[in-house]
Amino acid sequence: MTKRMTFKSVSEMPEIPISMGFMDWNKTGTWRAQRPYYVDKTPPCSASCPVGNDIVSFIQKIAEEDLEGAWRVLREENPLPGVCGRVCFHPCESRCNRSFLDEPVAIHALERFVADDMELRKEKVKREIEKAKEKVAIIGSGPAGLSCAYHLARFHYPVTVFESFSLPGGMLRMGIPPYRLPREVLEREISLIESMGVEIRTGVTLGQNLDWEELKSFSAIFMATGAHLSRALGIPGEKRRGVFQGLEFLKKINSGKKVTLGERIGIIGGGNTAIDVARSVLRLGKKAIILYRRSKEEMPAFEEEISEALEEGVKIRYLVSPIQIHSRNGLKRVECLRMKLGEKDETGRRKPIPIPNSNFFIEVDSLIIAAGEEIEFSFFPKGWERREGILLTQRDGSIGVKGLFAGGDLTSLQRTVAHAIGSGKRAALAIDCYFKGRDSEETLRQILIGEGPSISIFRYLHPDERPMDSHIVRFEELNMDYFEQARRQKESKLPPKVRIKDFREVTSTLPSSLAIEEAGRCFSCGTCNGCETCYVFCPDASILKREGVFLREVDYEFCKGCGICFTECPRGAITLKEEAK
Amino acid sequence: MKKIPIPIEENLGRGHLACAGCGAAIGMRLVLKALGERVVMVFPASCWSIIPGFWPYSSFRVTAIHAGFVTGGATASGIRAALDVKGDDETLVVVWGGDGGTFDIGLQALSGAAERNEDFIYICNDNEGYMNTGTQRSSATPLMAWTTTTPVAQPKENPKKDIMAIMADHQIPYAATATIAYPEDLLRKMEKAKGIRGTRFIHLLSPCPPGWRIPSEICVKISRLAVRSRVFPLYEIEKGRIYTLQEEKRVVPVKEYLKLQGRFGHLSNSQIEEIQRRVDESWDRLQRKARC
Amino acid sequence: MKKVITGNQAVAYGVILSRVEVVSAYPITPQTTIVEELSELIANGRLNTRFLKVESEHSAMAALIGASTVGVRCFTATSSHGLAYMHEMLHWASGARLPIVMVNVNRAIGPPWNIWSDQSDSLSQRDTGWIQLYCENNQEVLDTILQAYRIAEIVRLPVMVVLDAFVLSHTSEPVDIPSMEEVDRFLPPFCPSYPFEPEEPKAYSVITTPEYFFEFRYKIQKAMEEVSEVSRKVEDEFYVHFKRRYGAIERYGGEKADLLLLTSGTVTSTSRLVVKKLIEQGINVAGVKIKRFRPFPAKEISEAIKGAEKLAVIDRNLSPGVGGIFAQELRAALYPGEEKPVIFGFISGLGGRDITPELIEEAIHYALSHSQPEEEILWLGLKK
Secondary structure, eight states: OOOOOOOSSGGGSOSSOOOOBOSTTSOGGGGOSEEEEEOOEEOHHHHHOSSOOOHHHHHHHHHTTOHHHHHHHHHHHOSOHHHHHHHOOOHHHHHOGGGGTSSOOOHHHHHHHHHHHHHHTTOOOOOOOOOOSOOEEEEOOSHHHHHHHHHHHHTTOOEEEEESSSSSOTHHHHTSOTTTSOHHHHHHHHHHHHTTTOEEEESOOBTTTBOTTGGGGSSEEEEOOOOOEEOOOOOTTTTSTTEEEHHHHHHHHHTTOOOOOOSEEEEEOOSHHHHHHHHHHHHTTOEEEEEOSSOGGGOOSOHHHHHHHHHHTOEEEOSEEEEEEEEETTEEEEEEEEEEEEEEOTTSSEEEEEOTTOOEEEEESEEEEOSOEEOOOTTSOTTOOEETTEEOOOTTSBOSSTTEEEOGGGGOSOOOHHHHHHHHHHHHHHHHHHHHTOOHHHHHHHTBSTTSSOBOHHHHHOTTSSOOEEEEOOGGGSOGGGOOOOOOOOOOBOOHHHHTTSSOOSBOOOOHHHHHHHHTTOOOTTOOOOOOHHHHHOTTOOEEEETTEEEEEEOTTTOOOOOHHHHHOTTSOEEEEEOOO | OOOOOOOSOOOBOTTOOOOTTOHHHHHHHHHHHHHOSSEEEEEESSGGGTTTOSTTBOSBSSEEEEEOGGGHHHHHHHHHHHHHHTTOOSSEEEEEEEHIIIIITTHHHHHHHHHTTOSEEEEEEEOSSBTTTTSBOOTTSOTTOOBTTBOTTSOOOSOOOOHHHHHHTTTOSEEEEEETTOHHHHHHHHHHHHTSOSEEEEEEEOOOHHHHTOOGGGHHHHHHHHHHTTSSOOEEEETTTEEEEOOOSSOOOHHHHHTTOGGGTTOOHHHHHHHHHHHHHHHHHHHHHHHO | OEEEEOHHHHHHHHHHHTTOSEEEEOOOTTTHHHHHHHHHHHHTTOSSOEEEEOSSHHHHHHHHHHHHHHTOOEEEEEOHHHHHHHHHHHHHHHHTTOOOEEEEEEOOOOSSOOOSOOTHHHHTTGGGSOEEEEOSSHHHHHHHHHHHHHHHHHHTOOEEEEEETTTTTTOOEEEEOOOHHHHHHHSOOOOOSSOOOTTSOOEESOOOOHHHHHHHHHHHHHHHHHHHHHHHHHHHHHHHHHSOOOOSEEEEEOSSOSEEEEEOTTHHHHHHHHHHHHHHTTOOEEEEEEOEEESOOHHHHHHHTTTOSEEEEEESOOBTTTBOHHHHHHHHHHTTSSOOOEEEEEEEOGGGOOOOHHHHHHHHHHHHHOSSOSSSSEEESOOO
C-alpha cells in the first residue's frame, strides 16, 4: 500500500522520473455513480415448487460433484426427494428459464438421482436426542403428514403419526402404483423420517380406535387425512356389481389384494387416477379403455403419464360421456353421448356439451369409475368450516381452533404430492410459531420463496445464510452469451412391451455422469455459483479474492461502477443501483 | 459452468486512471497476468501514458518504460538488444501500443522491427481512434464511424487498415487477433506467443466506452459482438501464411454490433448493408486464406 | 599504434575501444562509412556488441533510449536530415538522462539537397539538452569519443561529438590509436546510477504534472553546469594516460592580441595557419578554438578574451533572422561580463564551400580596419 508522497525540495527528488510507489492510494471508488452488489434472487423453479425445494443450490452441488451436499440441500426442505423425483408433476421444469434456450433442466431426474445415490451409500441419519416438551399428533401418514412430522422432528418436537391403514404412506402407498413409485423408495424415505424419532402408529383410525379425547394429551394436532371418497358420476347403473371405484381399485392392487376383472376394462375419467388405473389394468394382463368427456388437451392427468399410458396400449376415447350403465351377464354396456367443446369453464378448460341424439354403446367386461376424489368429513367435529369440498384454513394451516392445523388434500384442490408436502411444512412452521408464541403469518412472510406460497425452512432455521431476494429471475435477465444449447438428459425407460408384464418401475435413475452433465445445464438463475466471470472482467480488479478464494465481494474503495460485472454475470446474481449522492 | 482460469497475480494495480469500464484496462489486466513478472513493458504514447498514474507513482507491478509515440518497435528493439548483451534471455520484452501508435505514426518503427524479426511481443491495443486526445479518427477507425474529426455530416470515408495483413506480410512467426470478451482465447494466444522467438503481434480489440459512445457496462458485450458479427474475427497467422480461423458459432448481423454504438448512430439502413457486405467480403477473403 | 585513417574510421575505432554494447544506426552520407566500418568490426566478432540496423534515424535513437535505459553503453552516428529527424528523440534521451554518445557529421540541411559540410544541423539541436563537442582533427575525434562516455556517464546527459563532413569524415590523417588495455584503464565499464532490475519493477519516464516537471528540468540544467568541471577532470585523467589535452576552448597565437579570431571545427586548422602568418607579419592577432558548444563555455571564453578589443567569429552555419549561431551565443555569454569587445560576426562556408586562408585573412583585415561592423551579419565569400 503506497501513501501519497510529497517532495518539498528538488533535492529530495530523483534525477529521473522513475516510479517510486503504486497508485493504490487513489481510491477510485469515489468516481462511482452506480453500485454493483451481489444479491441472490429467486429462480423460477423454486418459486413454482409447491414443496419449496432449493433447486438451484442442490443442482449446483451436483455440478460440483458434491452429492452429499446436494442431498443435504434437498433434505432442508423435503423429506421425500426420492418420491418427488418420481411422482411430482414438476412445475419447476415448466417454469425453467432454460426452456427459452432449448429444454428445461431435468430437475425431477436430478432430484431422484441424488435421493437414490444416497440410498446406495446407505447414509445414516442421526437421531435427534433432545426433545421439546410439546407433543404433536399427526393424523394421516401421507406426504403432508410425513412432511409435517419431519420438520417438527427437526424442530425437536416429539411427534406421533396416526395412520388408519396397516402401513404408512397414505396416498403414496395406496394411490400410486409401484411402477411409478417402488415401495422400497417410499419405505426408505419413511424410515429416514422415523429414524429422526418420529413415531408412526398404523392401524389407528380416528373415530374408530382413536377418539378426540385421546388426542387431548397432544399440544397440537395436524390433520392430514386426505381425500379418499371416490366421486360418483350420478348416472343410473353405477352401483352395479362389476363397477368399481378407481381409488378403491388402486388401493386393492397396491396392497396386493386380488381383484376379479374381465378382459376388457372401461375406465371413466381423465385424471391421474384414471391413468393409474388403466396402466395397472394393463399390467394385470387386461385391456384398458378410458372414456373421457373432453379432449386430450383438457385432461387433468399429467402429460407424461398420458403418453406413457398410450405407449403401453391404453386406449382413450375422447369427447364421450357415459349416461347410463347397462349390465347383462357380467358384460357392461355403457351408454354414452358424444360431446363437443364449448366455452371455457371456471377451471379454464373448455366445457363439454352433449350432442343431442348422439347416443351409442361401448361394451366392456368391467367398469372402473375414476372421476375424482372427495373428502370424508363424517368424523370431523361440527363447525369446522368447509368450502367447495375442502376444509378452510389460514395460510399457515390453522383452522381457527386452537392447536388444530390441517393440510394435504384435505385443505386443497391442488391434489398433488408436492402441494401436500408443502402444506405439511407450513403447518410444521405454524405449530412451532404457535408453541413459541410467534406471529406465524409474519414468520411465513419472511421465508416465502418468491411470492410464495412455498416457504424455506432453511431460511427459517438459518436466517442469515443464503438470503434471497423475492424477485423472480426472468430469462431476459440472464446472459445467454455464456450458455450454449445442450440436450436435456433423459432417464431411460423400459420398453412398453416389457413394462406391462409386471409392476416393475418404468423409469430408471440417471447414471452419475449424465446427472452431472445435466446439472451443468442449470443457469443457476439469480444465484451466484462462483463462476468468477465478474472477477475476470473487472477492469479495476475490484472483485475480491482472498488467498485465491472468490469472495463475492466488491471492493468499493476502487470499484468505479462501470457495471460490466452486472451485465456479464451469466445468471443475474449482481444488481446495479444508482449510488446515493 | 466452468470458471475461466486466470492467474491470480494482479500486475496492474488498483487506483489506475482508466475510465470506468475501460476495455483496455481489462485487456491490460489479463495480458499482464499472462505475461508474469519477468517482463519489460514498452509504452509508446497512448491512453497508457496516463492511465498508470502520474509520477512518482505507477500502477504497474512490472517494469514499464514509457516511450515516444513513434517508437514502440524501435525502443523494444533496443531493450531486447541490451538485455541480450547482458545475457538476460529470460526477460520478455512486450510493446503495448495504441492503434494510433501502431497503424499510423508507429507503423514504420514496427515494420522495421518486424522485418528484422526482433524478438518481442507487440500488442496493438486497438480502440479504433485517438481516444486519449478526445476521439479523433485513426487509420484503425472503421468505415463510416463518427469521430470528432469525422463528424456525422462527413463520417469516415475509408475502411479500417488491415494491420494483420500488413504484419503477416512481414512473415513474422506469429500474429493473432484477440479481444477482451474472450479471455481464455487471449490468454492462450499470449502463452503461445511467449513460446515463440521473433516478432509476435497481437491485435487486441479493446472497446472504449466514451469513444464508441457506449454505456460502460456493455463494454465486454460489444467486444463479443465484434467477433460474432465478424467485424473482428478471431484468427492466428503463423509464419505469415498459415491462417487458423476461429469460427464463431453464434453469428449475428453487423447491425447487432453497430446499433449499440453511438458512433454509428447516424447510419442509414443502406449504409449498414454496405458495411455488412464489406464484412462478408473480408470474411470470405479470410476463409480463402485459411483454406490455402 | 599510429594509423592513417579517415575521420569516420577514427569514430569507429573510438566506438570499438569504448566497448560500446549496442549500436543502432541508419545510413546517411557522409556518415555512412562509420556504419560500414562498425558493421565490419562488429561482424568480425571482436566485441560483444549488438548492431541494430534500424529503418530510420528516429528509430536509431529510440532503440538506444531503450537500450540505455537497460543500462548498456550505446552509440549511434548520423548527419543532417537524419539528425533533424531524430530531434524528438534527442529531447527524450536527455530528459530520461541517458548517457548516449552520438557522432554527428556536420552537413547542410536541404532543400536544396547538399551533402557538404555545414554546422546548421547540429546547432539546430542546441536546445535538446545534449552536450555538443566539435572536433578539429581525426585524433581529436577518436579521443573525444573516449572522453564523451566518461563525461556522459558522470553527468547523465547525452553527448554529441561533431565533425565536419568530408573535411574530416573522408580525409585521412595519421591517428594514434590507443590499445584496448589503455582505454580500459581510462574508461571503466558503464555502471548506471539507476540500475535496471526487472525483479524490482519500476516505471520509467512516467508522466509528470506541473507539480514536479519543473524540478526535473532544473536538474538537467544543474547537470549541464557540472560539465565544465567534470570535463576538466576527465581531460586531466585522459592526459595522464594519453598525453593529449583539448579543453573546452583553446587559445592559440600571441599572448596579447587586440583581435581574437573564434572558430570551431576544421576551420580552426586553417585559422591556425592564417593567425601564424599574420603574427609573423606583425599583426597582433590570436585565435580561439571553441570545442564545446553545449554547455557553452562562457567562463572559459571570458578568461581567454581578456584584453581583446575585437572578436571575429566565423560561423559555418546560419540561423536565419539572426545570423551566426556561435556569434549569437558569444554575445549572450559576454553580456553579463565586464569585457565588452566589439564582435564581428562572419558567415562563411555554408553548404561545404571552402573557407580558404584568404577568406579568413579577409575577415581579420576587415575587423582590424573597422571600429564597428557595418552590418549585423558579415558575409564572407558570398557572390555579391
